[in-house]
Amino acid sequence: MSNTQKEAGTASTKATPQRSANLPLDTILQGECTEVMRGLPDASVDMIFADPPYNLQLKDQLQRPDNSQVDGVDDAWDKFDNFASYDSFTREWLAQAQRILKNTGTLWVIGTYHNIFRVGTAMQDHGFWLLNDIIWRKTNPMPNFRGTRFTNAHETLIWAAKSADQRKYTFNYNALKAMNDDLQMRSDWLIPICSGKERLKKNGKKAHATQKPEALLYRILMAASKPGDVILDPFFGSGTTGAVSKKLGRHFVGIERDEGYIAVARERIAATERLDEEALGYTISKRQAPRVPFGQLVEAGLIKTGATLYDSRRRHTARVRSDGTLVSRDMTGSIHQIGAHVQGAPACNGWTFWHVENRGDLVPLDRLREEIRAISHA
Amino acid sequence: MSNTQKEAGTASTKATPQRSANLPLDTILQGECTEVMRGLPDASVDMIFADPPYNLQLKDQLQRPDNSQVDGVDDAWDKFDNFASYDSFTREWLAQAQRILKNTGTLWVIGTYHNIFRVGTAMQDHGFWLLNDIIWRKTNPMPNFRGTRFTNAHETLIWAAKSADQRKYTFNYNALKAMNDDLQMRSDWLIPICSGKERLKKNGKKAHATQKPEALLYRILMAASKPGDVILDPFFGSGTTGAVSKKLGRHFVGIERDEGYIAVARERIAATERLDEEALGYTISKRQAPRVPFGQLVEAGLIKTGATLYDSRRRHTARVRSDGTLVSRDMTGSIHQIGAHVQGAPACNGWTFWHVENRGDLVPLDRLREEIRAISHA
DNA sequence: TGACTTCGTGAATCCAGAG
DNA sequence: CCTCTGGATTCACGAAGTC
Numbered sequence: 133m134s135n136t137q138k139e140a141g142t143a144s145t146k147a148t149p150q151r152s153a154n155l156p157l158d159t160i161l162q163g164e165c166t167e168v169m170r171g172l173p174d175a176s177v178d179m180i181f182a183d184p185p186y187n188l189q190l191k192d193q194l195q196r197p198d199n200s201q202v203d204g205v206d207d208a209w210d211k212f213d214n215f216a217s218y219d220s221f222t223r224e225w226l227a228q229a230q231r232i233l234k235n236t237g238t239l240w241v242i243g244t245y246h247n248i249f250r251v252g253t254a255m256q257d258h259g260f261w262l263l264n265d266i267i268w269r270k271t272n273p274m275p276n277f278r279g280t281r282f283t284n285a286h287e288t289l290i291w292a293a294k295s296a297d298q299r300k301y302t303f304n305y306n307a308l309k310a311m312n313d314d315l316q317m318r319s320d321w322l323i324p325i326c327s328g329k330e331r332l333k334k335n336g337k338k339a340h341a342t343q344k345p346e347a348l349l350y351r352i353l354m355a356a357s358k359p360g361d362v363i364l365d366p367f368f369g370s371g372t373t374g375a376v377s378k379k380l381g382r383h384f385v386g387i388e389r390d391e392g393y394i395a396v397a398r399e400r401i402a403a404t405e406r407l408d409e410e411a412l413g414y415t416i417s418k419r420q421a422p423r424v425p426f427g428q429l430v431e432a433g434l435i436k437t438g439a440t441l442y443d444s445r446r447r448h449t450a451r452v453r454s455d456g457t458l459v460s461r462d463m464t465g466s467i468h469q470i471g472a473h474v475q476g477a478p479a480c481n482g483w484t485f486w487h488v489e490n491r492g493d494l495v496p497l498d499r500l501r502e503e504i505r506a507i508s509h510a
Numbered sequence: 511m512s513n514t515q516k517e518a519g520t521a522s523t524k525a526t527p528q529r530s531a532n533l534p535l536d537t538i539l540q541g542e543c544t545e546v547m548r549g550l551p552d553a554s555v556d557m558i559f560a561d562p563p564y565n566l567q568l569k570d571q572l573q574r575p576d577n578s579q580v581d582g583v584d585d586a587w588d589k590f591d592n593f594a595s596y597d598s599f600t601r602e603w604l605a606q607a608q609r610i611l612k613n614t615g616t617l618w619v620i621g622t623y624h625n626i627f628r629v630g631t632a633m634q635d636h637g638f639w640l641l642n643d644i645i646w647r648k649t650n651p652m653p654n655f656r657g658t659r660f661t662n663a664h665e666t667l668i669w670a671a672k673s674a675d676q677r678k679y680t681f682n683y684n685a686l687k688a689m690n691d692d693l694q695m696r697s698d699w700l701i702p703i704c705s706g707k708e709r710l711k712k713n714g715k716k717a718h719a720t721q722k723p724e725a726l727l728y729r730i731l732m733a734a735s736k737p738g739d740v741i742l743d744p745f746f747g748s749g750t751t752g753a754v755s756k757k758l759g760r761h762f763v764g765i766e767r768d769e770g771y772i773a774v775a776r777e778r779i780a781a782t783e784r785l786d787e788e789a790l791g792y793t794i795s796k797r798q799a800p801r802v803p804f805g806q807l808v809e810a811g812l813i814k815t816g817a818t819l820y821d822s823r824r825r826h827t828a829r830v831r832s833d834g835t836l837v838s839r840d841m842t843g844s845i846h847q848i849g850a851h852v853q854g855a856p857a858c859n860g861w862t863f864w865h866v867e868n869r870g871d872l873v874p875l876d877r878l879r880e881e882i883r884a885i886s887h888a
Numbered sequence: 889t890g891a892c893t894t895c896g897t898g899a900a901t902c903c904a905g906a907g
Numbered sequence: 908c909c910t911c912t913g914g915a916t917t918c919a920c921g922a923a924g925t926c
Contacts (some may be wrong), residue, residue, distance in 0.1 A: 133637075215634060245643040245668070252627025256593060262901075264660045265623040267645050269698050275693060279683040280644045282733075285696035288666075290623070299903075305657040305916090316654060316917070319665040320647050320698070417657075418915065419904085425913095432519065468913060476579045481914050549900035567901045574897090575916045583899050648898090657916050666897080668900060703898060706921055720899050876917040893925070903915080 155362060159434055160386040160394050161375070166221075168387045169228035177385065178302065178361035180229050181352060181373050183238070183344060187218045187247040208290040215250065221252045222247075225366060230258055233294050234365065238301045238356050241290050242344070248288045263301070267320040268348060272327070274422065301356070307414040308355050317355070323347045332370050339396045340370035351375040351425045357382055359412060369499045371397025375404045381412050422508075424501050426467050426482070427456025434500045441467075441486040442494055448474040450486070457484075467497065523809070533740060538752070538764040538772050543744045544599075546765045547606035555763065556680065558607050558617045559730060559751050561722060563588040565596045565625045574655050583719045587767070593628065600625075600632045603744060608636055610742065611672050616641065616679045616734050619668050620722070626666045638670040641679070645698040646726060650705070671736070679734070680835035695733070701725045710748050710774055717774045718748035727754040735760055749775025753782045763884050777874045803873070804845050819845075819864040820872055826852040828864070836864075845875065 155176050159170045165184075194487055229239055239260060241251050256262065266289040274283040293301045308317035323345055330346060332339040349372050357363060359381040365373035368386030370393060377384035388394050420502075429435045430452060437454045450458040450470050458470040465473070467482025475485075483501060488495035518527055520576045533554050539546045572580040590596040609618055617638060619629050630795040634640065644667040671679045680822040686695035701723055708724060727750050737759040743751035746762060746764030748771060754760035756779055766772050770884060807813045828836040828848050836848040843851070845860025853863075861879060865872035 156923085245640050247667075248643075249627045249630025254625070256627065262623050264662065265626075265666070266660065267647075267664055267698065269645075273696070278757040279694075280677075280681060282644065282669075282686070283694045283696040284642060286645055286698050288625075290644070291660075296901085299658075308660075316657075316661045317910095318651070318661040320645065320664055423905095423913080432792070473741065478573075479577060480909075481916085485916070563899090564899055566899065568899095569901075570903060572900065573916095574889095580900070580902095581897075588899085622899065622901095624899085648919095650898075652898045652900070653917040653919090654902060655917055658902045659900090661918080662900065702920085705898070705919095709898090716898090774904080882901080889923085891926085893923100895923080896921090898919095901911105905911105905913090907909100 139151070143251050146471075155385055157362065157383040157385065158374075158378070158386055160368055160371070162388060162391065165226055165387050166224045169225065169232060169366060169508040172228075172232050172364075172385070174231055174389055175234045177232055177364040178234055178237045179353070180233060180237070180364045180366070181349065182225070182229065182239065182365065183367045183369065184222065184225070184241065184243070184247070184251070185367070186244055186342075187214070187250070194434075195376055205318070205481045207397070208396075215334060218247065219250055219254065222251055225257070225452075226251075226254055226258050226260075229366065230260065230294060235294055235298050236302055237294060238298050239290075239292050240304075240352055240356070241292075242268070242287055243290075244284070244287050248290070252290050255292055257292060259295050261290045261296040261298065262293070263293055265290050269320055269322045271322060271324045271508055273325070291350075302361075304355055304414060304417070308351075310355065310415040311351070317375060321351060323351075332400060333395060334392075340393060343370045344372045346372055346379075350380070353377065353380050353382060354414065366456055368397060371400050374401045378404045379407050381406055399484045421505060424504050425456065426497070428504060429497070429500050430454065430456050434502060434503065435488060435497075437450075439488060441488060441497075443471075443474075443485055444494060444496075446462050446488060450474070458482075520521075533763055535740065535761040535763065536752075536756070538746055538749070538766055538775060539592075539773060540769065542767055543765050544602045544606055547603065547610060547744060550606075550610050550742075550763075552609055553608055553612045555742040556612055556615045556739050556742070557731070557735045557744045558611060558615070558744070559601070560607065560617065560619045560743065561720070561745045561747065562600065562603070562619065562621070562625070562629070563590070563745075564622050564720075565590050566622075567624070572655065574875055580655070581716075585719055595761075596625065597632065598627055598628055601636070604629075604636050604638075607742075607744065608638065608672060613676050614678050614680060616671060616836060617668075617672075618730055618734070619670075620646070621668075622662070622665050626668070630668050633668060633670055637673050639672070639674040639676065641669045641671055642697050647698055647700045649700060649702045651703065655695065663702060667730075680736060680739075682733055685730075689729070689732065699726070699729060700838075701729075704854055705749075707819055710778060712770075712774065718771060721748045722750045724750055724754050724757075727751055728758070731755065731758050731760060746775060747771055749778050750777045756782045757785050759784055760819075772877050807875070807878055812881065813866060813875075819866060819875075821849075821863055822865060822872060822874075824872075828852070836860075 150171055151171055155172060233239060243251055268287045268289060270285050273283055276283050311317065313319065326343045326345040332343060337362055349350065353363065353376055362371060362383045362385060363377045364385045366387045368374065368388035371386060374384045374386050374397060387396065388397065430437060435452055437452055439452045441450045441458065450460045453464070457464050458467055460470050460474055463473050464468065467478050467486055471480035471482045471485040472478065481497040484496055486497050488497070526796065528549065529551055530549055533550060544854065566583055568582050568584065572582060574580060590599065610817060611617060621629055633755055646665045646667060648663050651661055654661050690693065704723040705720045710721060731741065731754055739759045740763060741755045742763045744765045746752065746766035749764060752764050752775060753760040764775065766775065808815060813830055815830055819828045819830060821824070828838045831837055831842065835842050836845055838848050838852055840846065845864055846858055849858035849860045849863040861876040862874055864875050
C-alpha cells in the first residue's frame with residue numbers, strides 16, 4: 133500500500149493517486165470509489181461487481197464533478213442537472229473499471245429503472261460489450277402501497293465483456309446449467325431479498341439499506357469467475373461480495389467510503405468460512421478438458437484398425453484406418469469430416485456422431501475418449 | 511386526412527407536414543414514423559405503445575446444434591450506422607410522442623438490452639417520468655445455442671408518464687389485481703412468445719420477424735387505458751396493437767412504413783371482433799369508485815354507534831360516534847386519524863386498519879364498504 | 889382414435905486455436 | 908489480418924407424421 137488508497141481502519145492521507153504495482157488482496161480500501169480505483173493497476177482483476185448508488189436522492193449523494201452544489205432551480209433543469217452529474221459520476225468509475233479489468237474479465241452492474249438505463253448507455257458508450265441483462269426477480273418484494281403502479285418486483289443486472297472483440301470471457305456454462313436442473317440458465321433469476329439472519333443489524337437496525345442477498349452473488353461468482361480469481365467491488369457496502377468471494381475461494385478487493393460500513397463488512401467476512409474443496413467443485417465443460425485426438429484411441433487399442441463405425445441409427449458406416457482417419461465409400465478424412473460428408477451436413481461432431489459396436493450395443497466415441505482422459509489424468 | 515400522412519393504400523404526396531386538427535381513428539398511416547407523427551395534433555392520444563427497432567448487431571449466420579439455420583432479424587429497418595444515429599432517431603420520435611400524448615396519458619416502449627438502455631436514457635432526458643420497468647418473461651425463448659451466455663429469456667418494457675408532474679395517469683390497478691388472482695400485479699409478466707395459429711404467415715413464412723403476442727398488448731391496454739381511448743402505435747408492424755385495441759373497445763392509430771406489413775395488419779384487424787360487454791367489464795378502481803364516507807356505514811346501520819373497533823391483532827381499540835368519527839382514550843377524529851394516532855404513525859388507512867367484531871371474527875371496515883357499494887350499485 | 893416420434897422454429901449482438 | 912479445422916452446442920411448443 134503506497135498511495136491514497138488505504139486499508140480499512142488505517143489512517144489516510146489525501147494525495148495524488150499513484151498506481152500500485154500489484155493489488156492488495158482480500159482487503160477493503162477506504163475512499164471515494166473512482167479515486168481509489170485510479171490507484172489500482174491495469175488489467176489486474178478477473179471480475180467486477182458494482183452496486184452503485186441508484187440515484188434515488190441524488191442531491192444528497194452526489195455533487196457536480198467540480199464539487200459545486202446543485203442549486204434549487206426549476207424542476208426540469210434541476211432534473212437534467214442531476215442526470216448529468218450522475219452520468220459523469222458513472223462514466224468516471226466505468227472508465228476505471230474498464231482499465232482495471234483483465235481482457236478475459238467481465239463487469240456486472242446492478243440497478244433499478246432509476247439508474248440502470250443511464251448505466252447501460254454509459255457502458256455501451258465506453259465500449260463494453262453487453263452479454264446479457266439479468267433480471268433478479270424477488271420472491272418477496274415490497275408491495276406498492278398506494279396502488280399507483282405495478283409492484284416493483286425485480287432489479288436488473290447488466291453483464292458485459294471488456295470490449296466487443298473480447299470473446300474469451302469466463303463463463304462457467306456447465307456449472308450454471310447443473311445448478312438449473314440441467315437446463316440452460318435463463319436471464320431471469322428468482323431469488324429472495326436479503327432478510328432474516330442474513331440481514332446484518334447494528335443496534336437493532338439494519339446495518340445497510342441495500343444489502344444484497346448472498347445467493348445473488350453466489351450465482352454471479354459461480355457463473356463468471358474461477359477459484360483463485362480476483363473480484364473487485366467498488367461499492368463494497370456491507371461486504372456481500374467479500375463474504376461470498378471468501379466462501380467460494382475467490383479473492384476480493386473492496387472499495388468503500390463509509391468507515392461504518394467497512395467495520396460491519398470486516399467483521400462479517402472474518403466470520404465467514406471458505407467452503408471445503410468438495411463443496412467448491414463444479415461441473416467443468418468439455419471446452420476446458422485437454423484435447424484428445426482420435427488417433428490416440430487407435431494407438432491405445434481402444435479402437436482397432438479396420439473397425440466399423442456406425443451412426444446411432446446405423447444408417448451410415450465408416451471404417452477406421454491406422455492413422456486415425458476414416459474411410460467411407462468415396463472419401464477419407466477425419467471423424468468430423470466423414471461424419472459431415474455422409475450426412476451431407478456442413479459440419480459434424482464426430483465424437484458424438486460415430487459409435488463402435490460392443491456386444492450389440494452402440495457406444496459413442498465420446499465415451500471412449502472419456503476413458504482416455506480418465507487414464508491420463510490418473 | 512389533409513397532409514403528408516396518408517391512409518394505408520391511398521396515394522401519398524411528399525410535402526411539408528401540416529398538423530391536422532383531429533386524429534384519423536382506427537386507420538394505419540403509411541410513412542416514416544417521426545414524419546407522420548409531426549402531422550398529428552398536440553395532446554390527442556391516451557396511450558402510446560412503441561416497439562421500435564432494437565438495433566441488433568448480428569454478424570454471421572447462426573446455426574443450431576443440429577446444423578439448421580436460425581432465421582434471424584436481418585431486415586433493413588433494424589440497421590443503424592452506430593449508437594449516435596440510433597440515439598438521434600430515438601430522440602426524434604420520443605419528442606413527437608411526448609407532444610402528441612395527453613397529459614393523463616402514458617408511453618410504453620419495448621426493447622432488449624441492445625437498445626432499451628438508450629431508449630430509457632432518452633426518455634428520462636426528455637422529461638418522461640418512469641413509472642415501472644416491466645419484464646416480459648418468455649415461457650419459450652430461443653436457447654443460446656453456443657453455450658456462451660445465459661438464455662436471453664425476456665424483454666423489457668418501460669412505462670412512463672408524460673412528465674414528473676403528471677400524476678393523474680390512467681392505471682386500472684384493481685383490474686390488474688383481479689387478473690392476478692387478487693394479488694397486486696408485479697413488474698414481471700410471464701407470457702409465451704407469439705407462435706402457433708396466432709403467428710401471421712405469408713406464403714408459408716412468418717409475415718413479420720418480430721410479431722408481439724396479443725396477450726402482452728392485452729395486459730398493457732387493460733392496465734393503462736379505458737374503453738374508447740385512443741392508442742397510438744408508431745411502429746405498427748403486423749398490427750398487434752390494432753387488433754387488441756379493437757378487441758378491447760379502444761381506438762387505434764397506427765404508423766407503418768412498409769406497405770406489405772400494412773396489408774397484413776389491415777386484413778388481420780378486419781378479421782378481429784370486439785369482445786362483448788361482459789368480457790370487457792373490469793373491476794373499477796377503488797379510487798374511481800364512488801367515495802363512501804365512514805359515516806355512511808353508520809347511517810346504514812352496518813356499524814352501530816358506540817361499537818368498538820379493533821386493529822387486526824386487538825392491540826388497539828376505538829369507539830364509534832354517531833357522526834362517524836372515532837374516539838380513542840385521548841382524541842377524536844376520523845378512522846384514519848385515530849388509526850395513525852394509536853400507532854404513533856404518520857398516516858394510516860383506517861379502512862383496512864380497523865375491524866368490527868362479528869361472531870368472534872374480525873371484519874375489516876373495507877369489507878363493509880364493499881357491501882355498501884354493492885347495494886348502492888344495484 | 890390415440891400414443892408416440894419427428895421436425896420446425898423463435899428480436900441472437902452465439903467458437904477457439906493453429907498456421 | 909487471413910483460412911482452415913476440430914469439435915462444442917438447444918428449450919418449449921406446435922404441427923405433422925407414424926405406429
